[in-house]
Amino acid sequence: MDVDERDERGDQGGHGPGSGTRAALRGHRAERARRRRRRGLSVLGIVAALLVVGMIGTYAKLNGNIDRLDVSKMVGKDRPTPSGDVSSGPLNILLIGSDVRTGEGNEDYGNGEWEPGQHSDTNILMHISGDRKSVTMVSIPRDSMVPSPVDCDGNAPENQWRVHQWNQNFTKGGPGCVIRTLEGNTDVFVNHFAVVDFAGFKDMVDALGGVPACTPFDIDDPKANFTLKAGRHILDGEQALGYVRTRKSVGDGSDIQRIKRQQAFLSSVAQKATDTKLLLRPDRLLRFLGAATSSLQMDPDFGLGPMKDIAESVKGIGVDKIKFVTVPTQAYPQDLNRVQWAPEAEELWEAIRADRELGAPSPTPSPTSTEPLTVTPDEISVEVVNASGVVGLAKQAVGALRVQGFADVVSSNGDAVTKGATVEYSGDNEEAARTVAAAFPGATIAKAQRDLGQQVRVTLGVGAPDVVEVPNRLGEEPLPKPTLSSTPSSSVLQPRKASDDICS
Incomplete structure (x- = not known):
C-alpha cells in the first residue's frame, strides 16, 4: 500500500487523533495534483x-x-x-x-x-x-x-x-x-x-x-x-x-x-x-x-x-x-x-x-440626433412594418404614434424577420424621417431603395425599441403602455x- 492509499483510508476516521496531519496531507496531495494537471496540459503541445x-x-x-x-x-x-x-x-x-x-x-x-x-x-x-x-x-x-x-x-x-x-x-x-x-x-x-x-x-x-x-x-x-x-x-x-x-x-x-x-x-x-x-x-x-x-x-x-x-x-x-x-x-x-x-x-x-x-x-445603440426637429407629426404619413415575428407589434406602435399627433399611420407585415428599427424615406423627406426616428431610440435612418412618395416607412425587427415621446409631439394624451416586445428573452x-x- 503506498502513502496515498494509507492516507485515503486514514481519512475515514473524521476528527480523531491525527486529523490535522491528515488534513495537511490532503492539502499537499491536492496541490500536487494541481501541479500534475498543469504539467500535463503544458506537455500536450509538446507531445503533439x-x-x-x-x-x-x-x-x-x-x-x-x-x-x-x-x-x-x-x-x-x-x-x-x-x-x-x-x-x-x-x-x-x-x-x-x-x-x-x-x-x-x-x-x-x-x-x-x-x-x-x-x-x-x-x-x-x-x-x-x-x-x-x-x-x-x-x-x-x-x-x-x-x-x-x-x-x-x-x-x-x-x-x-x-x-x-x-x-x-x-x-x-x-x-x-x-x-x-x-x-x-x-x-x-x-x-x-x-x-x-x-x-x-x-x-x-x-x-x-x-x-x-x-x-x-x-x-x-x-x-x-x-x-x-x-x-x-x-x-x-x-x-x-x-x-x-x-x-x-x-x-x-x-x-x-x-x-x-x-x-x-x-x-x-x-x-x-x-x-x-x-x-x-x-x-x-x-x-x-x-x-x-x-x-x-x-x-x-x-x-x-x-x-x-x-x-x-x-x-x-x-x-x-x-x-x-x-x-x-x-x-x-x-x-x-x-x-x-x-x-x-x-x-x-x-x-x-x-x-x-x-x-x-449587446452594444448600446447610438443615440438619436439631438438637433431640433423641423417637421411636426401631423405633417407626416407613416407606414409601420412588422418584421419581428411578434404578432401585433406594428399595431401597438401605430397606437403610440397616433396619440402624439401622427394622424396618417398604417401598419403592415414584412416578408422576413429583420433586426432593430429602420426608418426609410424618399426624396427630400429626411427631416420628416428624423421626427419619426425620434420615436424609436437607436433607429437607423436610410434612404429607401424604391420610391415611397411622401410616406416614411418604419420597419420593426427583433430587438426594436418601444415607441417613446417625440420632442415636438402634439396633444397631451399619455402613450399607451406597451404589452408586446420584440426584444428576445435571453432565457430562451x-x-x-x-x-x-x-x-x-
Missing part, C-alpha cells in the same frame, strides 16, 4: 509536435484518409464576409452527421426506404471565438422549415428561394447546399465543414475507450436498434450510436429532445477526452485519428495541418468554456410536425456574427456547458 515530426508517414496516411469535396460552386459568390481564419479571428466550422446507410459499417441500420437518400440529421455550427477562449456549438434542428435555394442552385438569388425542411438540403445538394442555406439565413460565414457517417462515429467512441451516458428512464427504440436501462452507463460505439439516434420512443419523441441528449453526450465526450489526456497516449491518439479521418468528408482546405493549428490555438480552453445551444424554434403553422425559427434565433446569430459570448450585453437561449453533469 513530436507525433507530427516523428511520424511523417503516419501523418500522410491520416491526411490521405480524408475524402475531399469542393463545394465552391454550390455555395455561390454572394457570401457573407469572412471574420477570421485558422490563424486568427472567429472561426465557424459546420459539423454534419450523415445517416447514409451504404458503405462499410453503415449497412446494419436499414436501407432507409421510409425516407430515401441521405440526410443531415445532426447539424452543429461550431463557433470558435476570435480570442480562442471559448467555443459555442449551435445545434440546428433537422425539422426546421427555412428558405432554401431551389434545386440547391448556388447562383439563385435569395428572393427566389422556397421554404424547405432543413435536412432536405443535404439530400439535394450535400454540404454545399447546407452551407448556402445557413449563410443565406444567418449572414454567418462558414469557414470549413466536416461530414461524418455512422461508422466514423462508432469508431471514434470506441477509440476513446467508450463514453459515459446517463438516462433517467429505460429506452427501447426498435428503429434505432437500441435498448438501455435507466441510470449511468459506459457506452461503446455501437451503443452510443443508438443512444444519439433514439427519438420516437423517448419523451415527447421530438428532434429537440434528441438534440438535448446529443448535447449531453458530446459534453461527456469532451469530459472523457480531457480526463484521459488523449494526446498523452500515442496509441489511443493514433487510433482516434485513424477512426476519425477514415470516415470524414471535408473541404479541400481543411486537412490535418489546419486541424492541428486549430487544436493548438484552443488547447487552453477548458470544458467549462465549451457551450451547447439549440436554435430557438416555434411551431410551424402549415405542419405541426415541423418547426420554424423563433424571433429569438436572431439574438443567437447576432452573437455569432459579433463574436460575442451568449448572455453578454439556455446554453449547456460541456462541464455540466451528464445527468442534468
Whole structure:
C-alpha cells in the first residue's frame, strides 16, 4: 500500500487523533495534483509536435484518409464576409452527421426506404471565438422549415428561394447546399465543414475507450436498434450510436429532445477526452485519428495541418468554456410536425456574427440626433412594418404614434424577420424621417431603395425599441403602455456547458 492509499483510508476516521496531519496531507496531495494537471496540459503541445515530426508517414496516411469535396460552386459568390481564419479571428466550422446507410459499417441500420437518400440529421455550427477562449456549438434542428435555394442552385438569388425542411438540403445538394442555406439565413460565414457517417462515429467512441451516458428512464427504440436501462452507463460505439439516434420512443419523441441528449453526450465526450489526456497516449491518439479521418468528408482546405493549428490555438480552453445551444424554434403553422425559427434565433446569430459570448450585453445603440426637429407629426404619413415575428407589434406602435399627433399611420407585415428599427424615406423627406426616428431610440435612418412618395416607412425587427415621446409631439394624451416586445428573452437561449453533469 503506498502513502496515498494509507492516507485515503486514514481519512475515514473524521476528527480523531491525527486529523490535522491528515488534513495537511490532503492539502499537499491536492496541490500536487494541481501541479500534475498543469504539467500535463503544458506537455500536450509538446507531445503533439513530436507525433507530427516523428511520424511523417503516419501523418500522410491520416491526411490521405480524408475524402475531399469542393463545394465552391454550390455555395455561390454572394457570401457573407469572412471574420477570421485558422490563424486568427472567429472561426465557424459546420459539423454534419450523415445517416447514409451504404458503405462499410453503415449497412446494419436499414436501407432507409421510409425516407430515401441521405440526410443531415445532426447539424452543429461550431463557433470558435476570435480570442480562442471559448467555443459555442449551435445545434440546428433537422425539422426546421427555412428558405432554401431551389434545386440547391448556388447562383439563385435569395428572393427566389422556397421554404424547405432543413435536412432536405443535404439530400439535394450535400454540404454545399447546407452551407448556402445557413449563410443565406444567418449572414454567418462558414469557414470549413466536416461530414461524418455512422461508422466514423462508432469508431471514434470506441477509440476513446467508450463514453459515459446517463438516462433517467429505460429506452427501447426498435428503429434505432437500441435498448438501455435507466441510470449511468459506459457506452461503446455501437451503443452510443443508438443512444444519439433514439427519438420516437423517448419523451415527447421530438428532434429537440434528441438534440438535448446529443448535447449531453458530446459534453461527456469532451469530459472523457480531457480526463484521459488523449494526446498523452500515442496509441489511443493514433487510433482516434485513424477512426476519425477514415470516415470524414471535408473541404479541400481543411486537412490535418489546419486541424492541428486549430487544436493548438484552443488547447487552453477548458470544458467549462465549451457551450451547447439549440436554435430557438416555434411551431410551424402549415405542419405541426415541423418547426420554424423563433424571433429569438436572431439574438443567437447576432452573437455569432459579433463574436460575442451568449448572455453578454449587446452594444448600446447610438443615440438619436439631438438637433431640433423641423417637421411636426401631423405633417407626416407613416407606414409601420412588422418584421419581428411578434404578432401585433406594428399595431401597438401605430397606437403610440397616433396619440402624439401622427394622424396618417398604417401598419403592415414584412416578408422576413429583420433586426432593430429602420426608418426609410424618399426624396427630400429626411427631416420628416428624423421626427419619426425620434420615436424609436437607436433607429437607423436610410434612404429607401424604391420610391415611397411622401410616406416614411418604419420597419420593426427583433430587438426594436418601444415607441417613446417625440420632442415636438402634439396633444397631451399619455402613450399607451406597451404589452408586446420584440426584444428576445435571453432565457430562451439556455446554453449547456460541456462541464455540466451528464445527468442534468
